[in-house]
Amino acid sequence: MNIRTDEFSLIAKYFQRSHGAGDDAGSAVSASSQNRSRRDIAVGIGDDAAIVIPPTGCGIAVTTDTMVSGVHFDEKVPVDAIGHKLVAVNLSDLAAMGAEPAWLSLSCAFPSIDENWLTAFSRGFFAALDYYHCELIGGDITKGPLTLTLTAQGIVPAERYLKREGAQPGDRIYVSGTLGDAALALAAQQGKVSVPPEHMAALEKRLFYPTPRVALGQLLRNQATSAIDLSDGLLGDIQHILVASGVGARIQLDTLPFSQAFAESISGPDGWRYQIAGGDDYELCFTIPESRCGNLETLALQAGVKVTCVGIIDGSRELRFFEKNQACDIDFHAYSHFQGA
Amino acid sequence: MNIRTDEFSLIAKYFQRSHGAGDDAGSAVSASSQNRSRRDIAVGIGDDAAIVIPPTGCGIAVTTDTMVSGVHFDEKVPVDAIGHKLVAVNLSDLAAMGAEPAWLSLSCAFPSIDENWLTAFSRGFFAALDYYHCELIGGDITKGPLTLTLTAQGIVPAERYLKREGAQPGDRIYVSGTLGDAALALAAQQGKVSVPPEHMAALEKRLFYPTPRVALGQLLRNQATSAIDLSDGLLGDIQHILVASGVGARIQLDTLPFSQAFAESISGPDGWRYQIAGGDDYELCFTIPESRCGNLETLALQAGVKVTCVGIIDGSRELRFFEKNQACDIDFHAYSHFQGA
Structure with a gap:
């Protein structure tokens, strides 16, 4: 069997979807029109490169994340969740720029072809992609240690994208959703903490x-x-805002939002470690002038996303933590890959 | 040492370049303006995502290629050449779409931090990038088996990009440059063929x-x-044009262009194997109506690129090879990764 054919048949079977054939039965779907669930894709998977047509007056947000077997996931992670998470972590970066997700490029290295793995992976991958109405436009499949790299592109009106720089003293610091669930789940899987079984799921x-x-x-x-x-945890991630903006911050630990499952599993200072240094939350952290807070909270509620004020930007250039207005020392660090390297 | 800091210091040291400081000594270069050797980059490396501003009326060509240690390169490959080639193979895909290279996203997995390797790799990477006036806008560095993924984006006027489909019976088939050098070099390294030492370099x-x-x-x-x-060799790659266009082709083996080093190392049918099935040439193969051939050859000469007519498109839907107008059987196959998988 020709090996190159294998690569193409894998792409055709798992990663190249025919759109519109069901809506327009009997019409010939040419190779070039198969990937046009988004009309801004002129050439999809199957040529030397994809061609996308950006809207006039828009910027394109571009981000890339890699997930490596044994580093970012292991056999405890459901395979469809690997596909979901690869999309989610990239779209989270686009969200932090205020961009609308549009086009994805996927590159995979596989040690061998495991059709069950590919079926589950592509199911999770495409479910996430469909939910956010973005489309796979190309990629690469090669032999190698299991490594997955996704480049995601989003559309944002020029001059209206969000950046890490721009926070001003007096701005309120908000986070979306709840913090700490993912880190607590990971710690429980690793036996570092005990969690009531009814909350583990x-x-x-x-x-x-x-x-x-x-x-x-x-x-x-x-x-x-x-x-x-928030991919690496509030402690590390907010410092990027502070450095880029040349400001400091005061975080009120007792205002950090938590889920019911989290609250019934851990609390107080033991919980803060997971909430601010654990990572993997993929919530947004942002700053906003006090005058806009009411409007923001209303808008977010309408959109079905909880947002919580957890602190305030100041001119100190330091990051300080407080509990009920009393200063707290934090003795733990943000997550990083090359520990000891 | 904080591990996450390591990742950021690696990016700053090897992959994030400050532009314009030399031209404008004394001015403060902010983080956000460091990556603006191209003025179409609004946000470069250092935020959640890059922001690029495409020109009005243009399409964006997007391609991704992965190179894995032990699969695409080994210790015989100079490290700066790995950096060069990662850029070159992606820009070759953009060239095949008629696009002007613009923005690159690089994702690397490293088993450990080897500063000598990073120095040499980034030297080759940025030399290639500078030559083609494109810019690194983002990426990811993580721990894992040595794997390099580059996503390259180029600009092309909407509706004027090139595709694999579109070849018509009667069109001439051209290739650029010469064929077979890379494959012959690889075979000589592997001891499969003997090459005069003076031609090896x-x-x-x-x-x-x-x-x-x-x-x-x-x-x-x-x-x-x-x-x-031509990344996998003419034999495999031209079939993509034939399938996409619904046509066939006749290739004249005795017209395939070769370098002097190639001609003095191997010839005739033994050489054709490397020229049509060896791959790694990164030349363009294209089809063009006979009426435009003279103009094309003149334009290409002016641009300093040799182009050679090697065959003709026909309506047969078959790919056939000829030597001096006599049909030849070809008994070898195009390159592919998952051999035997």
Whole structure:
């Protein structure tokens, strides 16, 4: 069997979907029109490169994330969740720029072809992609240690994208959703903490199937002065806003939002570690002038996303944590890959 | 040492370049303006996503290629050549669409941090990128088996991009440059063939430092009816044009262009194997109506790229090879990754 043919048949079987054939039975669907569920895709999978046609007056947000077997996931992670999460972590970056997700490029290295794995992976991948109405436009499949790289592109009106710089003293600091569920689930899987069995499923759902805050990111375009997504935890991620903006922050630990499952599993200072240093929440953290807070909270409620004020930007250039207005020392660090390297 | 800091310091040291500081000494270069050697980059490396501003009326060509240690390169490949080739193979795909290269996203998995390797890799990477006036806008560095994924984006006037489909019976088939050097160099390295020592450097240069035909691709926008880049060899790659266009082709083996080093190392049917099935040439193959051939050859000469007519498109839906107008049987296959999978 020709090996190159194998690569193409894998793409055709698992990653190249025919759109519109059902709506327009009997018409010939040419190779070039198969990927046009989005009309801004002129050439989809199957040529040397894809061609997309951006709307006039828009910027394109571009982000890339890699997930490596044994580093970002292991055999405890459901395979469809790997597909979901690869999409979610990239769309979370687009959300933090205020962009609308549009086009994805997927590159995979596989040690061998496992059709069951591919079926489950592509199911999770395309379910996430369909939910956010974005489309796979190309990629690469090669032999190698299991590694998945996704480049996601989104559309944002020029000059209205969000950045990490822009936070001003007096701005309120908000986070979306709840914090700490994913990190607590991971710690429980690793036996580092004990969690009531009835809450494990809810916590693991947040670890395995994170929700990128795509709608909220677009709502923030006219509101927030800075934004970032919480992939490594509030402790590390908010420092990017502070450095880029040349400001400091005061975080009120007792205002950090938590889920019911989290609250019934852990509390107080033990919980804060997971909430601010655990990572994998994929919530948005953003700053907003006090005058816009009421409007923002109303808009977010209408969009079905909870947002919580957890602190305030100041001119100190320091990041300080408080509990009921008393300063707290934090003795733990943000997550990073090359520990000890 | 904080691990996450490591990742950011690696990016800052090897992948994030400050532009314009030398031209404008004394001015403060903010984080957000560091990546603006191209003025169409509004936000470069260092935020959740990059923001690029495409020109009005243009399409964006997007392509992704992955290179895996032990699969696409080994210790015989100079490290700076790995950086060069990662850029070259992606720009070759953009060239085949007629696009002007613009923005690159790089994702790397490293088993550990080898500063010598990173120095050499980034030297080759940025030399290629600078030559083609494109810019790194983002990426990801993570721990894992050595794997490099590049997504390249190029700009092409809407409706003027090249595709694989469009070849018509009677069109002439052209290739750029010469064929077979890279494959012959690889076979010689592997001891499969003997090459005169005085020619090895010239052949290896083509294997290690391929030249994407970026200028030629843009010249072809108004000329070619179809185009593809030769990454897997003419035998396999032209079939993509034939299938996409619903046509057949006759290739004259004795017209295939070769370098002097190639001609003095191997000849005749033994050489054809490397020229049509060897791959890694990164030349363009394209089809063009006979009426435009004279004009095309003149334009290409002016641009300093040799183009050679090697055959003709016909209505047969078959790919046939000829030597001096006598039909030849070909008993070898195009390159592919999952051999035996």
